[in-house]
Amino acid sequence: MIFLGGLVLLFIIAPLIGMFIHTTPNDLFSTINDNQVAGSIWLTLWVSFAGTFVFSIFSIPLAYLLARKKFLMKQLVLGIIDLPVVIPHAAAGIAILGFLSRDSVVGSAAATVGLNFIGNPAGIAAAMAFVSLPFLINAARDGFEAVPERLEKAALNLGASPARVFFTISLPLAWRSIISGFIMMFARGMSEFGAVVIVAYYPMVTSVLIYERFGAFGLKYARPVSVIFITVSLLFFIILRLLSKQKNAGN
Amino acid sequence: MLEIKNISKHFNEFSIKDISFTVNPSDYFVLLGVSGAGKSILLEIIAGLIHPDKGNIYLNNANITNQRIQDRKLGLVFQDLAVFPHMTVFENIAYPLKNKGFSKEELKNKIEKLAETTNIKHLLKRYPGTLSGGELQRTVLSRTLALEPEILLLDEPLSSLDVQLKREMRSLLRKINNKGQTIIHVTHDYEEAISLSNRVAVMHNGTIVQEGKTDDVFHHPKSDFVAEFVGIKNFFHAKLFSNESEKYKTAQISDKVSFFISTGCADCEGAVMIGANEIFLSNAEIDSTALNNFKGKVKEIIPSRTGIDVVIDIGVDIIAEITRSSLEKLNITEGSEICLSFKATSVKFNE
Incomplete structure (x- = not known):
């Protein structure tokens, strides 16, 4: 058992370690100083974060409704939310491209206020969010389901409005799951390639940059970018995790 | 004054049928019955957590049957307490007082006064996770009293306490009632009913089988069930x-x-x-x-x-x-x- 489990772990860790070993400090140093790399990492981070943030404003109330209310065709709604996980991401990219292009209703409406999704960070954020939203919604829904409904009833009984109950009882108690879902959505969006490359090749997010360096120059040039990107992602992941733990310890 | 008129509620395997009674101001009214008699459901119907199929509830002559929970001012102490785990004792008690226009100082004074009555002033900064059952009970009681409810609704408030705490809690409840607070108290324990109430309603299988002054009900049980249930004849x-x-x-x-x-x-x-x-x-x-x-x-x-x-x-x-x-x-x-x-x-x- 332990041996088999160890093999699986090795399968995950070995390629990563191999990549780190094969990257020389010189390569790393010159890549860090490469403005294109730094720019793409920065773009990836903020676009994924902004997308996660904006969509969470809509997703968290939806997750609450899904946790608390029974309604017709709820199972269908739950299925729709999980849909992005199962469809191929390149296909998802095509779908989003069709949805946001200047010929579409949404695209042309956005164009009237000067916003063009295609080849724009907003389009990248939409593609990232499309494939990663289920992580946030499902985690938040689990979080709300774990809040005893009795606490909400007790708060109502003490004269609080439903909105106050949501912000003072449900949200703080589901916070841990929501943050965890937020981090998952952010991380998943950041690493997205398939959907993003179709909606916006430029400006280049790091996954696309790695792909381009690999295609144009080969493994040796793609590797340092990957190492730096993985390190930055891990750092962010760890920091956000620690922050959410601290927030909970405070509670 | 609270008037319950012909309240019925049907569930899949259980229903409460045609319940009527009146609770006068300053009454200590006990709803007495074995587990599963429908007492807690009735209490939750009064509080507005469950909507009845039939019947009406009047509070001071106003029909509140369809009034929202948050507008009723009927403070319910749940059997499982429902203390807010992410708030201190102070914040729990402050909950019904927020957004009521009290200054910080007024709020603090009010809460300290309540905590003094319930003897938990030394616990105000603590989180519920660190409190004992009796302390949690007092926290929730203070929180509900902070609402200044028209009627205090208690669902088995003594059932989880040991003998010593039960005695203290009973004495506290009597004190609160003596100050004029109307109380409806649900219990399966006839000794609680005897020692606290001035009126009692005995519930069985979703109906009220006898209701009246505590002395009358206990001395003149109208049915075998009541006689057997209330057990003790000399009190x-x-x-x-x-x-x-x-x-x-x-x-x-x-x-x-x-x-x-x-x-x-x-x-x-x-x-x-x-x-x-x-x-x-x-x-x-x-x-x-x-x-x-x-x-x-x-x-x-x-x-x-x-x-x-x-x-x-x-x-x-x-x-x-x-x-x-x-x-x-x-x-x-x-x-x-x-x-x-x-x-x-x-x-x-x-x-």
Whole structure:
């Protein structure tokens, strides 16, 4: 058992370690100083974060409704939310491209206020969010389901409005799951390639940059970018995790 | 005043049917019944958590049947307490007071005053996770009282407490009621009903089988179920005093009648109970170890499921449960004089 489990772990860790070993400090140093790399990492981070943030404003109330209310065709709604996980991401990219292009209703409406999704960070954020939203919604829904409904009833009984109950009882108690879902959505969006490359090749997010360096120059040039990107992602992941733990310890 | 009129609610396997009763201001009203009788559901219907299928609820003559939970001002203390785990005791109590226009100072004073009444002032900064069951109970009680509810609704508030805490909590509830707070208290424990309530409704299988003044319901049960459920036949409100004896105290029942009692606290008030089968009858005064000896007139002889109940007037009515053969042997008839005795240890006390 332990041996088999160890093999699986090795399968995950070995390629990563191999990549780190094969990257020389010189390569790393010159890549860090490469403005294109730094720019793409920065773009990836903020676009994924902004997308996660904006969509969470809509997703968290939806997750609450899904946790608390029974309604017709709820199972269908739950299925729709999980849909992005199962469809191929390149296909998802095509779908989003069709949805946001200047010929579409949404695209042309956005164009009237000067916003063009295609080849724009907003389009990248939409593609990232499309494939990663289920992580946030499902985690938040689990979080709300774990809040005893009795606490909400007790708060109502003490004269609080439903909105106050949501912000003072449900949200703080589901916070841990929501943050965890937020981090998952952010991380998943950041690493997205398939959907993003179709909606916006430029400006280049790091996954696309790695792909381009690999295609144009080969493994040796793609590797340092990957190492730096993985390190930055891990750092962010760890920091956000620690922050959410601290927030909970405070509670 | 709260009026419950013909309330019915049907669930898959259970329903409550045609419930009506009235709770007057300052009443301590106990809903008494075995588990599953529908008491908690009724309480939640009153609080607005469950909507009834039929019937109406009036609070001070206004129909509140369809009023939202948050507008009712009927403070409910849940059986599982529902204390907010992410807030301190202070924040829990402050919850119903927020957005009411109190200044920070006023809020603090109000909360400290409430915490003083419930004796949890030293816990205000603590989180619920670090509190005992009794402390949590007091926190929730304070939080609900902060709402200044028209009526305080209590769902089995003493069931999870040990004997000592039960005694303290009962005394606290009585104190709150004495200040004029109307209370509806749900319990399966008839001793709680006896020691706290002035009115009681006995619930069984989703209906109210008897309702009225506590003394009436307990002394004159209308059905076998009530008689069996309420069990104890002799109970009296009493004041306890210490006397020369260190071992015993005096329970003053009325101006003329008092009992010796071996338990209880000095100078406190509550209910005393004597098991009807722990009272011995004789035709003449006898020398015995029993400290409580009385002479009285037989008022009534009532056959019961377990024997014969003899109601004797000794200044207050006291019921002795005897066998049919004892009745014949002692030649007891209505109107005859009889002596009765019981031990000081047979007198139970509930504060």
